Amino acid sequence: xxxxxxxVSRLFHHRSFALGSAMTACVILVALMAMIGTPQDPTxxxxxxxxxxxxxxxxxxxxxxGRDVLSMAMAGATVSLAVSFAAVAFGIAFGVxxxxxxxxxxxxxDEAAMRISDFIFAFPALITAIMxxxxxxxxxxxxxxxIGIFNVPVFARVTYGAALxxxxxxxxxxxxxxxxxxxxxxxxxILPNILPLLIVQATIQLSLGILAEAALSYIGLGVQPPAPSxxxxxxxxxxxxxxxxxxxxxxxxxxxxTVLGLNLLGDGLRDLLDPRLKRxxx
Amino acid sequence: xSLIALRNLxxxxxxxxxxxxxxLTIAPGEIVGLVxxxxxxxxxTALAIMGLLPDQARTTGHIMxxxxxxxxxxxxxxxxxxxxxxGLVFQEPMTALNPLQPxxxxxxxxxxxxxxxxxxxxxxxxxxxxxxxxxxxxxxxxYPHELSGGQRQRVVIAMAVACRPKLIIADEPTSxxxxxxxxxxxxMLKELAVENKAALLLIxxxxxxxxxxxxxxxxxxxxxxxxxxxxxxxxxxxxxPYSRALYEASIHRPRRAAAPPQTPFFxxxxxxxxxxxxxxxxxxxTLRGIEAVSLTVARGESVGLVxxxxxxxxTLARALxxxxxxxxxxxxLDGVPLKLDQSSDRRHLRRKVQLVFQDPYASFDPRRxxxxxxxxxxxxxDAPPSLxxxxxxxxxxxxxxxxxxxxxxxYPHQMSGGQRQRAAxxxxxxxxxxxVVLDEPVSALDVSVRAQILDLLAVLQEKTGVxxxxxxxxxxxLRAVTDRVFVMEKGRIVEQGQTDHILAKPxxxxxxxxxxxxxxxxxxxxxxxxx
Numbered sequence: 028x029x030x031x032x033x034x035v036s037r038l039f040h041h042r043s044f045a046l047g048s049a050m051t052a053c054v055i056l057v058a059l060m061a062m063i064g065t066p067q068d069p070t071x072x073x074x075x076x077x078x079x080x081x082x083x084x085x086x087x088x089x090x091x092x093g094r095d096v097l098s099m100a101m102a103g104a105t106v107s108l109a110v111s112f113a114a115v116a117f118g119i120a121f122g123v124x125x126x127x128x129x130x131x132x133x134x135x136x137d138e139a140a141m142r143i144s145d146f147i148f149a150f151p152a153l154i155t156a157i158m159x160x161x162x163x164x165x166x167x168x169x170x171x172x173x174i175g176i177f178n179v180p181v182f183a184r185v186t187y188g189a190a191l192x193x194x195x196x197x198x199x200x201x202x203x204x205x206x207x208x209x210x211x212x213x214x215x216x217i218l219p220n221i222l223p224l225l226i227v228q229a230t231i232q233l234s235l236g237i238l239a240e241a242a243l244s245y246i247g248l249g250v251q252p253p254a255p256s257x258x259x260x261x262x263x264x265x266x267x268x269x270x271x272x273x274x275x276x277x278x279x280x281x282x283x284x285t286v287l288g289l290n291l292l293g294d295g296l297r298d299l300l301d302p303r304l305k306r307x308x309x
Numbered sequence: 310x311s312l313i314a315l316r317n318l319x320x321x322x323x324x325x326x327x328x329x330x331x332x333l334t335i336a337p338g339e340i341v342g343l344v345x346x347x348x349x350x351x352x353x354t355a356l357a358i359m360g361l362l363p364d365q366a367r368t369t370g371h372i373m374x375x376x377x378x379x380x381x382x383x384x385x386x387x388x389x390x391x392x393x394x395x396g397l398v399f400q401e402p403m404t405a406l407n408p409l410q411p412x413x414x415x416x417x418x419x420x421x422x423x424x425x426x427x428x429x430x431x432x433x434x435x436x437x438x439x440x441x442x443x444x445x446x447x448x449x450x451x452y453p454h455e456l457s458g459g460q461r462q463r464v465v466i467a468m469a470v471a472c473r474p475k476l477i478i479a480d481e482p483t484s485x486x487x488x489x490x491x492x493x494x495x496x497m498l499k500e501l502a503v504e505n506k507a508a509l510l511l512i513x514x515x516x517x518x519x520x521x522x523x524x525x526x527x528x529x530x531x532x533x534x535x536x537x538x539x540x541x542x543x544x545x546x547x548x549x550p551y552s553r554a555l556y557e558a559s560i561h562r563p564r565r566a567a568a569p570p571q572t573p574f575f576x577x578x579x580x581x582x583x584x585x586x587x588x589x590x591x592x593x594x595t596l597r598g599i600e601a602v603s604l605t606v607a608r609g610e611s612v613g614l615v616x617x618x619x620x621x622x623x624t625l626a627r628a629l630x631x632x633x634x635x636x637x638x639x640x641x642l643d644g645v646p647l648k649l650d651q652s653s654d655r656r657h658l659r660r661k662v663q664l665v666f667q668d669p670y671a672s673f674d675p676r677r678x679x680x681x682x683x684x685x686x687x688x689x690x691d692a693p694p695s696l697x698x699x700x701x702x703x704x705x706x707x708x709x710x711x712x713x714x715x716x717x718x719x720y721p722h723q724m725s726g727g728q729r730q731r732a733a734x735x736x737x738x739x740x741x742x743x744x745v746v747l748d749e750p751v752s753a754l755d756v757s758v759r760a761q762i763l764d765l766l767a768v769l770q771e772k773t774g775v776x777x778x779x780x781x782x783x784x785x786x787l788r789a790v791t792d793r794v795f796v797m798e799k800g801r802i803v804e805q806g807q808t809d810h811i812l813a814k815p816x817x818x819x820x821x822x823x824x825x826x827x828x829x830x831x832x833x834x835x836x837x838x839x840x
Contacts, residue, residue, distance in 0.1 A: 198672055205659070
């Protein structure tokens with residue numbers, strides 16, 4: 028009847044959810060495989076084998092230092108996913124409590140908390156990353172932190188808005204009449220009811236995180252050599268576009284595939300978890 | 310010769326049959342009342358006539374209107390018919406009007422579309438029509454949000470009758486309105502129908518409204534009309550068991566003994582709550598929510614609080630439960646004045662006073678099992694019982710409110726409205742409060758379910774000795790279940806006393822207008838039979 032009574036088979040009738048989750052699962056699987064091992068060492072250079080086309084030894088060929096492109100792309104998936112998952116976790120860990128606190132308390136503290144989040148919002152991830160680099164130097168951890176800080180106000184906003192609309196619902200008033208304090212109400216009623224929204228937002232932020240990580244690594248603020256990353260592969264490939272377009276296409280398509288998968292998954296989840304949209308089938 | 314005839318009209322949406330063979334005829338100028346409970350297919354019938362069913366609806370059968378079969382007409386013909394030949398009045402006037410266009414323009418648009426008038430002529434006609442529907446003092450340049458609910462419904466009615474249609478369909482035209490406004494709107498609707506020689510199909514869940522308005526009554530159940538008859542004799546000669554059950558439930562009064570007089574244990578004294586509207590360049594404007602309201606409740610008593618929307622009933626209820634602070638006045642519980650700014654006193658208040666909400670759909674957390682929600686107020690106890698003891702208490706209460714104990718593991722969406730309202734009573738009673746505030750507890754329920762809930766309330770009161778404070782706009786409900794009544798108008802209590810006494814001999818002018826406007830089915834039926 029309602030969105031809460033869905034079955035697994037019904038879930039996969041939703042086309043964009045089915046496609047998005049399959050694509051995302053592919054990327055995660057590859058990233059996990061790369062953690063165990065890649066066909067070749069993604070950092071091993073072999074100048075004698077440089078700029079080779081696809082062959083049995085190198086399925087996607089080699090780059091200008093003779094590194095195996097397939098292995099680099101696989102290892103890049105691990106880095107990209109790790110950075111953007113960690114950044115989303117960071118955003119949730121700080122943003123959700125901030126939004127909840129502001130919504131439940133109201134008054135001057137509410138204003139203060141949300142203005143602080145507006146303040147953070149005013150700094151794009153790129154500017155934050157440049158700032159962090161000046162302080163701590165470049166690296167994957169700083170990229171993660173920069174994207175994570177950017178995620179905090181996003182989650183704070185979503186949580187705040189959703190929690191505020193829950194506040195006046197009858198069942199929350201009933202909980203208040205049951206003598207429950209704001210924290211208990213937040214944990215017992217508000218969080219479970221806004222969870223679908225947060226899950227959808229998390230998938231969107233994950234795909235934005237992948238893009239941001241690629242961008243930061245591309246301009247040299249993210250993952251540092253020799254560690255492989257899609258953004259760095261793109262940077263390396265750009266001077267060779269005319270000679271070997273394959274070198275740019277592989278990381279480019281990896282990014283497109285991952286972001287598209289996450290976006291489709293987010294769209295599907297939004298439809299499936301929102302009772303108001305339950306009749307729509309993508 | 311009938312104006313419109315529905316023949317074996319069937320309709321299904323996504324394989325759900327919503328209409329299962331509707332047969333209904335309406336003669337020119339006739340007023341037909343269509344009654345039924347929610348989901349019976351009343352509104353679907355209206356939409357089918359207008360050709361406004363959802364896209365995925367599959368329809369068979371015939372709708373003969375003035376010699377044409379509407380089921381076979383194309384969209385262009387239907388577009389012309391709507392408005393010109395068939396006028397529709399919706400339930401919720403705010404959503405039926407365009408919020409960004411002055412009401413005069415919206416009425417004029419009907420003339421321009423169907424009578425091909427110039428803009429200026431159409432505006433003239435709109436003005437005349439607005440005067441006719443009782444909006445003499447309202448400029449045509451007003452926007453919908455600047456009007457009251459009743460005024461908006463008058464605009465909608467003006468649009469429906471603008472082209473003098475042969476048939477007016479009114480779908481629950483007054484269920485969003487106050488009772489005094491309802492009486493005026495219904496009277497005007499009937500007048501306009503008679504004046505324009507239009508037939509009127511009045512759809513309602515309220516037998517009293519239909520009985521007072523219609524020439525003929527049709528009772529609908531599960532997508533079919535089970536019985537039709539002349540209104541004057543209908544209630545005396547009902548054949549179908551469902552019609553009888555509906556009538557019985559509508560006039561149902563639970564059996565209850567009057568509470569013996571006792572000294573009050575819950576006293577509200579001089580309660581005032583103001584709302585301030587902040588203004589940037591002017592001093593803040595003060596709006597009164599409630600002003601110097603005093604009331605008392607004794608053990609085991611049922612007290613009614615009646616008033617129209619905006620009278621301050623809900624503000625008072627929230628204040629009595631300690632949800633909103635009072636600006637002046639005190640609550641006294643068992644002789645002790647409460648300090649509501651202290652959380653210990655608020656807990657004490659809530660241990661003794663609980664609430665049942667109007668909307669049984671909104672008052673339970675959709676993501677929690679019903680048993681969990683029912684046990685929630687146990688958090689008020691200083692030493693909450695163990696989980697095993699809690700589930701035993703929940704099972705016992707579910708049994709008391711007439712539900713089996715396996716409801717504890719169900720989720721709200723797996724229950725009907727009536728079952729949810731029973732569960733809401735269980736939640737209110739689990740900590741054995743002395744007073745339960747009932748905020749319009751049956752107004753969202755169908756009439757047969759309503760009768761069951763009223764019986765249950767009476768039984769529970771007898772068993773537990775709990776007192777009720779019933780907040781309602783419905784005078785028949787007050788008469789059926791309360792001992793004493795407080796009448797509220799504009800944030801003040803204007804009259805109070807024994808329910809029977811007040812309803813028989815009201816002294817206040819406002820109370821008198823409320824009583825005069827409230828449709829009373831038994832009285833209407835008696836009057837029509839003798840006429």
